[in-house]
Amino acid sequence: MSTTEQPPSGIRARRELTLEELDSVVGGISSAQASVSTHPLEKVAGFDPSHFHPDAAAMASGQAEAQVAHAVQGGQLNTTQAMHLLETAAAADHTSVTQALSMFAGHVIAAGPPPGELPGHDNHGGYADAVGGEIAQLITSHQVTASQAMTDIGNAVTAHAFTGDQAMSLLVGVARHGDAAVQAAVGTEIAALIHANQVVDPMWDINEAVAGHNLTALQAVNVLASVAGHGDVAMQQSVGAMIGDLTQMHGSPKADDGLPLQPQIAINVIDHAISSHILTTDQALAVLVGIASSGNSTTQTAVNAEINHLVAHSAGAADHALQMLASLPASADGRDGGLELQQAIGGALAAVIMNPRTFTMDYGNLHHALTLVMAASRDANVGQLALGGELGAMANALRGHEQEVSGAAIATVESHKLTKDQALMVLAGMVATGNSATQNAVHETIHYIESRPPDWPNRP
Numbered sequence: 001m002s003t004t005e006q007p008p009s010g011i012r013a014r015r016e017l018t019l020e021e022l023d024s025v026v027g028g029i030s031s032a033q034a035s036v037s038t039h040p041l042e043k044v045a046g047f048d049p050s051h052f053h054p055d056a057a058a059m060a061s062g063q064a065e066a067q068v069a070h071a072v073q074g075g076q077l078n079t080t081q082a083m084h085l086l087e088t089a090a091a092a093d094h095t096s097v098t099q100a101l102s103m104f105a106g107h108v109i110a111a112g113p114p115p116g117e118l119p120g121h122d123n124h125g126g127y128a129d130a131v132g133g134e135i136a137q138l139i140t141s142h143q144v145t146a147s148q149a150m151t152d153i154g155n156a157v158t159a160h161a162f163t164g165d166q167a168m169s170l171l172v173g174v175a176r177h178g179d180a181a182v183q184a185a186v187g188t189e190i191a192a193l194i195h196a197n198q199v200v201d202p203m204w205d206i207n208e209a210v211a212g213h214n215l216t217a218l219q220a221v222n223v224l225a226s227v228a229g230h231g232d233v234a235m236q237q238s239v240g241a242m243i244g245d246l247t248q249m250h251g252s253p254k255a256d257d258g259l260p261l262q263p264q265i266a267i268n269v270i271d272h273a274i275s276s277h278i279l280t281t282d283q284a285l286a287v288l289v290g291i292a293s294s295g296n297s298t299t300q301t302a303v304n305a306e307i308n309h310l311v312a313h314s315a316g317a318a319d320h321a322l323q324m325l326a327s328l329p330a331s332a333d334g335r336d337g338g339l340e341l342q343q344a345i346g347g348a349l350a351a352v353i354m355n356p357r358t359f360t361m362d363y364g365n366l367h368h369a370l371t372l373v374m375a376a377s378r379d380a381n382v383g384q385l386a387l388g389g390e391l392g393a394m395a396n397a398l399r400g401h402e403q404e405v406s407g408a409a410i411a412t413v414e415s416h417k418l419t420k421d422q423a424l425m426v427l428a429g430m431v432a433t434g435n436s437a438t439q440n441a442v443h444e445t446i447h448y449i450e451s452r453p454p455d456w457p458n459r460p
Contacts, residue, residue, distance in 0.1 A: 054089030062103040062161055064089065069107030079108070079130045098135055098144050099152040105131040105170045106162030128166075129214065132173015139174075139182055146185035149174070154189055157198055164198030168205040172214055180222050184278060187226025194231065202227070203242045210246065210257065217246045217258035221266050225273040228287050229280075233328060236283050237341065240290015247291075247299045263302035266291065270306070281310055281317070282324050285348065289328060292344035300344070304351035304397070311352050318365050321352050326372035326390075342386055343433050346393025349373070354398055366401070369394070370408035377418060377426050384422055388429020395430065395438040402441035406430060409445055414457040420449060 052071075058064040068086055071077045077085070086104055090097040108127040135153075138144045153174075157167045168190070175186040193199045206223065209215040215223075221243055228239040243266050251259030258265070270287060273279040279287070285307065292303040311317040325348050353365045373391055377384045395405035409423040418426070427449075430442045 054086075054093065056093040056095050059086075059089060059093055059095045059100055062107075062159070065100055065103035065161075066107050069104055069111065072108055073111050079127060083131065083134050096144075096148065096152055097138065098149040099155065101131055101135055102153045102156035102170070103159075103161045106156055106166065109166045109169060110162055128169035129173040129176065132170050132175075133177035135170075136174045136177035136182055139185075140179060146182055150185050150189035150192075154192055157193065164193045164196075165200055165205065167193065168199055168202060172205070172209045175219055175223050176209075176215055183219055183222035184226040184273075184276075187223040187228075188230055190223065191227045191230035191235075194227070194235070203238055207242060207245065210249065210259070213252060213257055216256070217249075217261040218265060218269070220246065221261065221269045225269055225287070226278055228283055229273065229278045233286050236286035237290035237293070237328070240287040240292075241294040242290075243287070244291040244294030244299060247295050263291075263295065263299040267302060267306045274310075281321075284310065285321060285324055286328065289325070289341070289344045289348050292347055293340040300347055303344075304347050307348050307351040308355055312355070318352050318362070319368065322349065322365060322369045322372055325349050325352070326369065326376050338386055339389060339433060342389030342429075343393040346390040346395075346433065347397050349390065350394045350397030353394075359399075361398070361401070366398070366404065367408075370405065371412075374408055374412040374426070375417060377412075377422055384425035385429040385432070388426040388431075389433040390429075391426065392430035392433035392438055392442075395441065396433070396435045399437070402434075402438045403444070406438070406441040406445040410448060413449065416457070420452075420456070423449060 052064070052067055054064040065086060068077065068082045072079060072082045082104065083101060086100040087097050089095075090100045105127060108131075135144075135149050139146050139149055153167055153170060156162060157164050162170075171186045171189060175183045178186070190199070190202055194202055199205070206215070206220050210217060210220050224239045224243055228236045231239070243261070246259065246261040247263055247266070249259045249261070251257050267288075270279065270284050274281060274284050288303045288307055292300045295303065307321070311321045325345055328345055349369050353369055354361045370391075373387050377387045391405055391408075395402045398405065406427060409418070409427055412418040413420055413423045424446065427442050427446050431439050434442060
């Protein structure tokens with residue numbers, strides 16, 4: 001039984017907790033795991049709870065969690081016992097269990113790696129993995145909601161219990177031990193940390209988690225899809241680039257990490273995210289362009305087939321997709337001057353215009369795409385060279401139609417949508433990304449424009 005001090009009037013009693021109380025909480029350790037039966041907690045690993053006062057105020061302020069973390073660092077408690085102690089105290093005080101665990105995680109993660117192996121864990125990610133696993137178990141067993149758990153982790157960052165980057169380690173642990181729904185919730189919280197400027201480089205953190213075998217490739221994609229659903233276009237392209245990188249990463253000898261990621265697996269996740277309303281179609285298109293920008297030719301082929309599939313079965317979808325793709329920033333992630341992204345956008349435009357499997361062309365969409373891209377070229381902030389790069393990649397994909405694509409520059413000048421100099425800049429961008437057939441077509445177009453009289457197009 002626990003003992004209760006008699007406090008002064010009006011002050012809440014402070015408690016000492018025994019293993020009998022601890023065993024009443026689902027998700028914690030058993031008496032056998034603690035190597036005791038019903039002895040007082042003070043006899044477990046030498047931990048003396050007489051100075052541990054887990055009242056609601058101490059739990060809310062983080063003072064109680066700090067005391068428990070100190071006991072773990074001193075070897076008086078192992079991580080599992082500490083978490084069970086906090087869960088018991090939270091239940092008794094009617095405070096949030098995931099808030100207590102998040103505060104505790106902040107203290108122990110900041111203090112460094114645990115002494116020795118964690119009981120019941122393989123030490124992947126140390127404390128972050130252990131606490132993250134416990135939070136995931138509480139969510140999947142419906143003891144707390146995913147939303148509440150993520151809010152508590154975010155609040156712990158706001159309260160400076162730990163940094164956003166340390167929170168990323170905890171969130172990786174939650175995602176590793178959770179299901180797809182939990183991973184989506186983790187992605188939502190990571191997006192919130194990004195919006196609040198509380199993390200430095202979340203894409204790098206996720207990449208390192210996969211490389212360090214703390215997340216499988218599939219788990220990472222589930223998280224990333226949710227991040228994209230709560231970000232802007234630049235974030236969606238960055239997420240896509242990260243997924244594209246996963247398609248080229250080398251896996252472990254055990255092949256238990258899902259690397260290299262198969263492009264179709266990533267596409268299946270994106271399809272599910274659309275049907276689950278995690279991603280809109282526009283957001284998915286931006287992610288797919290990002291994937292193509294860092295993926296190999298096999299990945300790019302799969303991405304373009306998916307883009308064609310997304311727009312093929314909905315009235316007006318192709319027109320909207322062309323407008324959306326033509327408006328994408330051509331070098332949002334700064335990769336190698338943006339050439340890879342330009343090529344990815346051009347390939348995506350071509351996928352809307354031509355079925356990549358049957359090579360059937362929609363000429364109406366071709367002319368519409370050319371009009372949209374050329375019109376965007378008037379915006380110097382977008383960059384005529386970048387948009388020319390997109391057209392070059394599009395012409396490469398539309399084999400046999402290179403002259404039609406490059407020749408659109410002539411029509412835009414004659415209709416006064418571009419100046420002669422702007423058109424020549426677009427054509428120079430086409431040369432940068434075009435293959436030999438595209439470059440030959442572009443050179444013919446450039447020769448035609450430069451051979452026109454000085455007052456062309458006002459005088460044919």
